[in-house]
Amino acid sequence: MELNVVLLIMLVSCAATAATDYVRPPPRATLSFPWSKKRSSEPQQVHISLAGEKHMRVSWTTNSKHSPSVVEYGTSSKNYSFASKGESTSYSYFLYSSGKIHHTVIGPLEHNSLYYYRCGGEGPEFQLKTPPSWFPITFAVAGDLGQTEWTKSTLDHINQCKYDVHMIPGDLSYADYLQHRWDTFGELVQPLASARPWMVTQGNHEKEYIPMLEDSFKSYNSRWKMPYQESGSVSNLFYSFEVAGAHVIMLGSYTDYDKYSDQYSWLKADLTKVDRKRTPWLLVLFHVPWYNSNEAHQHEGDDMKAAMEPLLRAAGVDLVLAGHVHAYERTNRAYNGRSDPCGAVHITIGDGGNREGLANKYVDPQPEWSIFREASFGHGELRIVNTSHAYWSWHRNDDDEAVRSDQVWLTSLSGLECLNEKADHEPRKMLLEP
Structure with a gap:
């Protein structure tokens, strides 16, 4: 049996069991999100997902319809060696109109590695770690x-x-x-x-x-x-x-x-x-x-x-x-x-x-x-x-x-x-x- 398996078994055996007199905490309120002014081109709601072997999809929204669906990325901070261009969409639902929703696939990426990236050519820098x-x-x-x-x-x-x-x-x-x-x-x-x-x-x-x-x-x-x-x-x-x-x-x-x-x-x-x-x-x-x-x-x-x-x-x-x-x-x-x-x-x-x-x-x-x-x-x-x-x-x-x-x-x-x-x-x- 591998060492890490043995260590995990030891961890389980040492873990404290749940108390039989557990009292469930009461419900909690819905979160509030104070409005804050953002530039129309600022990336928002950034999230990533796997997109095939060694590739990742970066998704985000902007209020500006003119923001490019571009992701710049690299292995060191603010040093973007690569760039990928993706696609965008939007939708309407009754009186609501979404911002521009961007989806850009980046890669190939190395396994188990840290990457720095920026969406749309501006805004904050993000970090992602690829799976092993x-x-x-x-x-x-x-x-x-x-x-x-x-x-x-x-x-x-x-x-x-x-x-x-x-x-x-x-x-x-x-x-x-x-x-x-x-x-x-x-x-x-x-x-x-x-x-x-x-x-x-x-x-x-x-x-x-x-x-x-x-x-x-x-x-x-x-x-x-x-x-x-x-x-x-x-x-x-x-x-x-x-x-x-x-x-x-x-x-x-x-x-x-x-x-x-x-x-x-x-x-x-x-x-x-x-x-x-x-x-x-x-x-x-x-x-x-x-x-x-x-x-x-x-x-x-x-x-x-x-x-x-x-x-x-x-x-x-x-x-x-x-x-x-x-x-x-x-x-x-x-x-x-x-x-x-x-x-x-x-x-x-x-x-x-x-x-x-x-x-x-x-x-x-x-x-x-x-x-x-x-x-x-x-x-x-x-x-x-x-x-x-x-x-x-x-x-x-x-x-x-x-x-x-x-x-x-x-x-x-x-x-x-x-x-x-x-x-x-x-x-x-x-x-x-x-």
């Missing part, structure tokens, strides 16, 4: 963020984590049709999202659909462009990416997912391309959980689960992360509604700090596949140590401290017999048939 080329790698995870004081607490705790990539399984801003709340969310997350890649998928609060008046996901798709084209997808609502030995699939709970849909066809094709020697870890994120013992949102994920879970099991997905339910829950490896050693571990982590509060009521008795559940705000950290082992921990927001309240070692299915099942096994057959 191989293990270990750390993912931060928090769903259903919103813009409350609990959100800020969650972001502060994530900022203390030495993570490489942040993943969000839906419900980002909780703008809910009020488009200026997308702007304030961009302002809120910029310190973190400009420094590490944020990989997101959509939730119900991103939909913002008004029949015959406004299309679904207009703001989300305009502002948070993900590498869907780079992964062969036809929609920004579902895509995949690879980073440091992990293949990560982001699915859409609010777009078609039956076996005749574009998303189903793309998922099947994407899974067949996965090489578990190159990416021994296979992760999936979407918004509505398939395994949920909370009374909130019961059975909402059943149809998507029925359509897609056999594909995930056939491919040997290791971990599924979801949001939507404003609480935390971790399952045993599960498939078809019960524990299964060849199924995925499912984690619900819709507890980032949203304004709707926590989902406090659980189904009784606790299902046999449910291992740990608690209604508290917090975030998760997934540290993939090597090709076979990863350490998952959930950190509850206990007042203003991050308290590790759940942790588990995971073993990748890539090294087990699950992927060597006979082709006539029904889930495997679904994945292999044309």
Whole structure:
């Protein structure tokens, strides 16, 4: 066993367990964002995302329609050796008109390296760090963020984590049709999202659909462009990416997912391309959980689960992360509604700090596949140590401290017999048939 694995095991064994008399802190108010005058060309709401091998997409907005979609970057401060030009878009929503939204891909970039960059030829200098080329790698995870004081607490705790990539399984801003709340969310997350890649998928609060008046996901798709084209997808609502030995699939709970849909066809094709020697870890994120013992949102994920879970099991997905339910829950490896050693571990982590509060009521008795559940705000950290082992921990927001309240070692299915099942096994057959 590698030294870093041993050290992490020691860390787990020494960690204090959560107190049984834990008293959940009360709700906190929605954040306010005082207006401040900015130059029309000043870059705002800067965030980055992975955009293919050794490339990063830099996104930002300006109030000026004439600002160039150019990013200058280099490995030393204020010394920009490279420049890339990208694209821009904008949108209107009733009386709201967005600023100019820029998306520029930079690279190739070296792995595990610090870069300095500037957007639009002016404004402040930002720093970003690229992920490593191989293990270990750390993912931060928090769903259903919103813009409350609990959100800020969650972001502060994530900022203390030495993570490489942040993943969000839906419900980002909780703008809910009020488009200026997308702007304030961009302002809120910029310190973190400009420094590490944020990989997101959509939730119900991103939909913002008004029949015959406004299309679904207009703001989300305009502002948070993900590498869907780079992964062969036809929609920004579902895509995949690879980073440091992990293949990560982001699915859409609010777009078609039956076996005749574009998303189903793309998922099947994407899974067949996965090489578990190159990416021994296979992760999936979407918004509505398939395994949920909370009374909130019961059975909402059943149809998507029925359509897609056999594909995930056939491919040997290791971990599924979801949001939507404003609480935390971790399952045993599960498939078809019960524990299964060849199924995925499912984690619900819709507890980032949203304004709707926590989902406090659980189904009784606790299902046999449910291992740990608690209604508290917090975030998760997934540290993939090597090709076979990863350490998952959930950190509850206990007042203003991050308290590790759940942790588990995971073993990748890539090294087990699950992927060597006979082709006539029904889930495997679904994945292999044309």
